[in-house]
Amino acid sequence: MKGHVTTTWPQIFADPHLTRHCVVGSPFDRTTGLNELTAGDCVKTTTVTSNNALNELLFVCLTALVVISLSGVMITVRLRTEQKVSLERHQISVFEELGVADQGVFNDLYAAALEIIEAHETDEDEWIAVKQLESDYISPFVHDLAWKKRGRISWHKKNLNSETKHTVLYMGKPSVRGGTGSFLLVCLHEHRKAGAQTREKEHAPFEIWYHKSTDVDLPQFFSDQLLITGGWKEVVAYKGEDEVIRLKGKEYL
Template sequence: MIVQRVQPNTGAKEGKWVAATICAILLLSAATLPFHQSRNHEVTLETHQISISDITQSNLSLLAELKLAHEEIRDLYAEEQSWPSVTYLREEWVAPFVEDQSWHRNGQHHWEQHGNGLYIGLPQHNNGAGAMLLDASATLAKVWVNDHSPLSLDQVDETSLKRSGWRLIVNSKDLSSENEHHW
């Protein structure tokens, strides 16, 4: 009988190769990580713009309602091919046009329709949100705010709004993502 001695396979060689491969992947990742970072673009707002993070809580509350109202107004416009009146929006219980608890808390705004898809709300007292203007004619809602003296506007266009002290509420995150796509 022939006896041959066989060494047990502990897997030490394979373990060393796996450990070396993992170390190589980690080193390569660590070396190339700085080259795959997103670039932070500093967003500068124009003088007639205000960041959503800089508006007051009461204005933010009314802004949220106006964003939802924008969707409702756009849907109603798509169905009827005419802009809904403030009275119709109030009858349909579309916030912030309906006079409910939120309406009282936000400043009891008196809403008027100015032209196609423009709705202006002037506060009846100073304890809530400032004067707001919703431009629903655009696909994305444009909301302007005036915290100072609510002005009645004869002509509602961007130039008149800027001159009268109105500020367009913008989300600086949206602006930075727009800038990333244009370079």
């Protein structure tokens, strides 16, 4: 907005050396009210210049640039790549790939595996019998409503114990088609002598394998390759720690 004073009469001119304005001619002025002044009087005046539109635009752009740059830096600093559970070709994800009924059997079997291992560690290295699991109300072995709805899976157990390694297989296949696929729980427990070294790959305490077919046989011995060749897939759970990493990053684990 312009801030200069317009005078028609008397004329005011600037004295460049004294930075003051002096009046010449008649003392009457309609706009400035300088009618009290007479020729030769001088007044100090200040010229108010406005911020022009270009400056304002530059200021806004600069501020926006600073905000965007800061946000970019913050995003880069706090960026976390989403962790995905990477699967091998012989594995399937229970969370992504199995149906609700199969998920149910898997989760029951997963919890049962913890109990079977717990019992093996406390009860003189024995693996619990299927009948015992059933009478202890341990799902998916117990014959309850869920068992009926998931195709009445029948379970068989096979001990594969050696001197140094205790292994047990529990295989379940549905009696009724259309419910679920077949499941194989493999529990492994090493009995190494103190100081003994082995080159064998370390196994998790248990693994769960899945076969789409209901017509499968209980394997006579256990090896990953044998199961893979036979069409079994190792089931990988999406676990609590995977979700914590996805939500919070590894720093909180």
